[in-house]
Amino acid sequence: MDYKDIIKNQDLRLKILKLTDFIPDKLMINLQYKIATGRTLNLKNPTRFSEKLQWYKLFYRDPLLTKCADKYEVREYVSSKGYEDILVPLYGVYDRGEDIDFEDLPDKFVLKTTNGSHTNILCEDKSKLDKKATVRTLNTWLKKRSSKLGREWAYYDINPKIICEKYLDKDKNNDLIDYKFFCFNGEPIYLYVIIERFLEDGLKLGIYDTEFKKLPYRRADINGITSNVSKPKNFDKMVEIAKKLSEDFPHVRVDFYNIDGEIFFGELTFYDGSGYKGFIPDEFDFILGREFNHID
DSSP states (O other): OOHHHHOOOHHHHHHHHHTTTTSOHHHHHHHHHHHHHSSOOOOSSOOSHHHHHHHHHHHOOOHHHHHHHSTTTHHHHHHHTTOGGGSOOEEEEESSGGGOOGGGSOSSEEEEETTOSSOEEEESOGGGOOHHHHHHHHHHHHHHOOTTTTOOGGGTTOOOOEEEEEOOOOOTTSOOOEEEEEEETTEEEEEEEEEOTTSTTOOEEEEEETTOOBOSOEETTSEEOOSOOOOOTTHHHHHHHHHHHHTTSSEEEEEEEEETTEEEEEEEESSGGGGOOOEESTHHHHHHHHHOOOOO
8 A cells, every 4th residue: 555545635744744853763664665565574584675664774774875865065076086977967956945046047947856756847848937936836845855765764964955957858769768677785776767757658667677577577666667668778787887886885776877878876775665666576585685785
């Protein structure tokens, strides 16, 4: 069960969840896991990837996670690893929506907050943008979004800001494909490939190995890829970068875009789907769990 299916309005969800901030993390995580999966969480001997992600939230407290969960601060980390060239060009950093000078921005850009997911505004034509509504939305995300929504520890101490980045144009196939590498102790093992993000019937997701072989698994909440997806140019380079960017963590998902061979860094994600998303078949939860083996 997904609470988003019950409470459709995002603002209402944020308000309700913020009221639960006082509940201890361990209790809330056990409750959320039960609601989302229908299973009782096993923290003493976790075997599933989804269980180990809950352990990760509760007990792994390296401050580097907070730096790299911040969509602005992570840029310094990526640069320190020698990959400044794959960062999406940055137009501005703001403390509040009113600080944005829209006149100084190009016709196309992306605005996002630095402390969460699904808080992005994609502007393809500045002349059609409702600037006042945009400012209100961004300020709402900054003020009302609790850092404890999924009890994801890495986000607790982020000082939320707004960043404005270059709008990435679609590739020659009119798509913007995500490549999300699941890495464990510096080794990329599997990756999500997400296609058709802009089509009306919704995006599709496939799970691949690092030879770019499609595997017989998918996320339970997203339609699977049924078409053939070509191995992208510079795929081996993406694998190499993912190794370097993941080497300091027991687990991290390293995300890229690859537009006709040009690689762009997306983000580092430590708690994929907050650990509440299932797989079809279910065995992939255990397969990923076996890779996540340094959590003591």
